[in-house]
Amino acid sequence: MRHLRSSKSSKVFPVDRSNASFIRMQGITKRFGNVTANASVDLDVAKGSIHAIVGENGAGKSTLMRILYGLYKPDSGSISIDGEEKSFKSPQDAIASGIGMVSQHYAIIPELSCIDNLILGAEGSALIDRNTIIERATNLASALGFEFDWYAIAGDMSPSAAQKLEIAKLLWRESNILILDEPTAMLSPEDSAALYTNLRTLADAGRTVIVVTHRLEEVMDYCERVTVMRNGKVVANEETAQTTSKRLAELIVGGELTFERERPAVPGRVSLSLREFSVQGDRGDRAVDINAFELRESEVVGVAGVDGNGQKELIESLIGIRPYLGVAKYYDRELGGLSVAQRLEDGLAIVPEDRQLQGLIGSWSVADNAILGLHRRQPISNGWRMDRSACIAVTEDIVRRFSTKVSSFGAPIASLSGGNQQRFVVARALEGSPKLLIAFQPARGLDIRGSSEVYAEIRRRCSMGMCALIVSFDLDELLEHCDRIVVMFRGKASEPPHGLQSDRHAVGRMMVGLSP
């Protein structure tokens, strides 16, 4: 346990699984306005285990974890760690009690170096001696087989390296309780498996790991216990060995999931065709380099790949905000000759990567956001005049499609929850019968139900002649919903060989540049 030693203390955590409730949260209630995020929640986590928390969006998982990490103060309820009653006023208190959290978006500051990110908030002495620190940090990292270029700028790291740095940060703080919120959302299957191997090593060394996740396979494969939350309450608490992922899925939504999958229609005319297609990235590199690609009517094609392999640049060039070289035919016209407005008019629809940055204007009302991109169309636009009643009609349509919850059409769109914003953005893209849907993570942040609804609607549209190009970092999602997968690695696009089209491991290997 040499890597645990620091200037402050040297703790050794003995493995003691007999203590069934190392972390005990009891009767936790938390309200935000008139919404009850947690209603008298109990959570018991055993020492040295990997414990999963699952549930739909808004089920209260993140709130519960934020309470445990001291970011929120519960309205009532108690927390005890190792039998000791705790009251956390801030993350500092939680950190002092050995709790560490990796949030979904990572608390890594991209402009700082890796070493500065590692020590921030737990630097030790007032003067920073980076040589000594790096020596200790390297020891600590090598215990898990991690290697870092400590002086490199953190923003240049791959998602999986950033994830490793996050874990190293927790170890640096001597956290013996590790909370990970959606840790594999941005990782390839290979990297996810490696992450859980590391978490297992840590758990075996006596640390306690809590994982919040959407992915039930991970829960079944790697976790010991699972707590299911629904509508702010705990509905089940089971050993994974005693349950099935089907049962968990039913517990999560509170009933049986019955989504009829429409059979893929026979592909029709070629809608989009790329040849010798390349796009320059922000750093002047060749971010996309595709030899040949075709998308036919009625097809749903998924673009798999680890973040940063050219997906963003591909999408941006197709929607017209980034130039490209080569041939990109949309039906019989060259895309490059069309402005963004013309592309939208000709039936291109977009679900952007970052809904807050590119999809919505947060301070604008729901109704005003509803017509963004549709504002030139009849009857919303009457030449020079906007028809407000037509705007309201369109807004109603968009909100109804995926039952987006809005308080009023005049409320700012930023007041909607993330999941509702996502439903809104997808519904808007599908408004007005588009011919080609270009979607970046259409189910981003959506739970099983929301995600199924979105994909079912895309499928329905495609059976009527639309086609969809879908980028996602969640391979399982793509395998489940797409007719065909294209893997992007360092800008090149390749299809898995015949027979391995829906082989998770083959595609996973291609995502990291290996042969299928």
Place this chain on the structure above:
Amino acid sequence: MNELLDLVSATARLGGPLALAAMGGLLSERSGVVNIALEGAMLASACACGMVSAATGSTALGLFAGLVAAVIVCLLHALAVLGFRIDHIVSGIAANAVAFGVTGFAIKVAVQRGAELKFTPLPQIVYIACALILPVVIAFMIQRTVFGLRINAVGNSGSKSAEMGVNPIRVRLVALFGCGLLTGLAGAMLVSQPEHFTANMTAGKGFIALAALILGGWRPIPAMIAAFAFGLFDALQIRLQGTPMLGVEVPSQFWASLPYVITLIALAGFLGKSKPPAALGRE
């Protein structure tokens, strides 16, 4: 030779306040707070330092008053920006307007009452030494101390820093307090040259200091060099006034505008290359 020495000494005297104010701006902006209130803080300090020194006859008391005045302006800016989440530029403009109004009023009343304004300042060399040494100290602080790391962290992302147990508000408050001390020193240096305060005597020097900070890419030593370069141009323009160029009489206004024109050109040329802290003015 004498001429050259004169030029060097003038550069030091004119560049010193800019360098000190730029260091104040550096603390503030590296922590994520846009600070155009440098101008107002300098002006407040110059006024308080000059008038208190003259009234009490104590240089030390005057300097202290100057520091306090500048700290008050910076903390007002901090209150508006951190406490009430007012836009940084708007708050800066307001702070400058308040400083301009209050100091202008104070000097008017003092003149009307026939108060003594002349005072004996600290020797210039003390301030010049500060202007040369403090940037080195600040560079060391940013590079090698926990406080420097935290300033850097909150300047790039306050919310992520908070998740790591660093309180961004507290770090920014301390940074703005430091900014007040440094701009206070800058104002005291400024007023100790004519040895009495005159209304609006900063005349945009706070903004030039900000330009030096940006030119130096928000790094202490380059920002100090940029500040003294502006000092050099200022010294040059004073000497060049009245000198005919190629037989043509050049209006003195042309020379007086030289430092500002250079600033503009330099900013246009360099701005693309120097990268501001990521959270600057956003949180």
